[in-house]
Amino acid sequence: MSSFIQVKPESHFSIHNLPYGVFKHARNASSPRPGVAIGDYVLDLSEIHSAGLFHGPLISGSDCFHQSNLNKFLELGRPAWKEARATLQKLLSSDEPALQNNASLRQKALLPMDEVEMLLPVVIGDYTDFFSSEHHTKNCGLIFRGTDTINPNWFQLPIAYHGRASSIVISGTDIIRPRGQGHPAGDSPPYFGPSRKLDFELEMAAVVGPGNELGKPIDVNDAADHIFGVVLMNDWSARDIQAWEYVPLGPFLGKSFGTTISPWIVTLDALEPFACDAPKQIPQPLPYLAEKISKNYDISLEVRIKPAGQEDSFTVTKSNFNHLYWTITQQLAHHTVNGCNLRPGDLFGTGTISGPQSESYGCLLELTWNGTKELSLGKTARKFLEDGDEVIISGCCKGDGYNVGFGTCSGKIIPSLP
């Protein structure tokens, strides 16, 4: 399968991908609209819909591509997602004339990616952050409690906490260094000021589709139908604030100052060729978490830091989505087993995705062992993030001659307000 649009071999956005986002263009600055990425272009789905090129019954009669977010499309569910994908793959393929040979429609509907501004693709009602990498969990235990013994509940259920939805921002948004309290030294009052231990967390996040009514759990074997796709996520963390506040109710202000997601939602359908076995789980999960088919995805992840004032960026970790112990479908089934309702656009962070080797740790807390050693970045070094540092996460699945990639999820630290 190839597209009439030239896609460079290194592009993340081949015709096999077609991730969804929401963009603004000078031509429609006041009305953001959904699009898919193809090579160096964004295809404006509202134009394609208006041109009558969605022939399938589920999309043709819907106004979901004339919205300023994807929530209505997500609510339609997997049959509509499959219909839209089939239509778009055909429309963009090299042997299909409908768009290829219609110069005026191409002019309207295919916008150079460098001319658009990407926005949050969904309205996020609730955001949940899981804690599903065994390596990350083990390292946190070693760093904070001096033991790699993981609490037994961790192996029985996907541990999670509710996050803050209001402060989720799109890739490229600056992150203001948070102020807050840190541990007191001895009997003195707590430290108060700009965080001294600002960190990134390499995560991905699943975007929820139709969801469920309050009181009606989703079966783990139906859970995939409620996940539209996946984005990259940086769960910025102020380790000093977090360490002082989190007992007994968990992370709060150490996280809620900002969470960055990438603009393009890569669908589970596009990820399917990269599915791989999930890790064997011991003890065996309880029946409500036992999946007939338990899938992870082989998604290579990389974090680079561009230190303040420098031109070059340096790779600080390489990890993979397949290091997760709990699958995203298990996370979803667990989240609803008590009757909790999910709504279209809800976000599930995976938790920091660390691999087994130190080069695959997903945050500075682990990479610098809570600031006890420095991480070299060319001519400089870091224990935690400094003002002006930019963190760039990327993720990609490598196919045979094509990529299904996520682009990047980036953010630069700017100083605390006075």
Next chain:
Amino acid sequence: MSSFIQVKPESHFSIHNLPYGVFKHARNASSPRPGVAIGDYVLDLSEIHSAGLFHGPLISGSDCFHQSNLNKFLELGRPAWKEARATLQKLLSSDEPALQNNASLRQKALLPMDEVEMLLPVVIGDYTDFFSSEHHTKNCGLIFRGTDTINPNWFQLPIAYHGRASSIVISGTDIIRPRGQGHPAGDSPPYFGPSRKLDFELEMAAVVGPGNELGKPIDVNDAADHIFGVVLMNDWSARDIQAWEYVPLGPFLGKSFGTTISPWIVTLDALEPFACDAPKQIPQPLPYLAEKISKNYDISLEVRIKPAGQEDSFTVTKSNFNHLYWTITQQLAHHTVNGCNLRPGDLFGTGTISGPQSESYGCLLELTWNGTKELSLGKTARKFLEDGDEVIISGCCKGDGYNVGFGTCSGKIIPSLP
């Protein structure tokens, strides 16, 4: 001040109160609208606005009372809230003819309260639950850790966690008993099934007004301008699920199956006559939490349980909002000090409001000391809630010959789905 509408002396909804809610009536079943409560009536604010009776500059030109929620009104801020309150108190007073002598408008705009269905008054973007009663915190320590020594961070900052917004329901909604995992006995797998330790929590919740931009904290002395008012809240809790899951990231499924709020938001302006000194805080709060004037409110709270199959309800606790250690303005300033943004309609739960005596404890966990003793309810008794039990919270401020009350916040437990 008295109203031309007869208000019974025991009514919660005197002309001094005028709490805001959103209702549906048979006449406008498909379009919910804002109203205020007065005696046994609801005043339809969209009718009053359409009749041109809001003369003030901030409300007359706004469509905030033609919305299906109060968010737009909340966004307008305190000057608009004061203008609306002044207009409505005058309009409803016994010496004002505009509504009193307009029979056709009265017919349209004054609806008997028993004919309307109350809905969630706001769209809640994010819900945060604090942990601000010292007595509750102390009791939890004694029950779970055998010590009444409170962790030192508790006295330095208002501890809180992010809650689940999607499962917040309006008073009167049935609560389905959640299923979930409980602690394993010895080496066996965890318990899985309907919660065996279902509890209520007596709370109140502040409703956020204009809020702030990401990165721009709200000063504690300006915080009151960002709180529109207060509701009653029952933060239903499954203690067995909570106890097993909460280490290390805090409460999750033990809470997210349902949270009930009362329909009428009592404004801070209406509560002002009942302001009282907040408790002296030792150690002195850090400067960002130090208020020029630190206020609590004298709001009598009561919880009754109507056991399954019985006609009578029994008072199980009497507490007061003024038992809170941290004020709601300190909670708000703390919440934003890291730059976290608040949006109109966000909800801040106080945490369980327990007083010092056992008759004032705010949940069954404390009242039955985690099920180690029974709570007598007439001819029956309870350790935790059983299917069919109804929990009714009420709250009221007693003025000189009038009340400023909250009505009730109720919910009945129904069995887990098979």
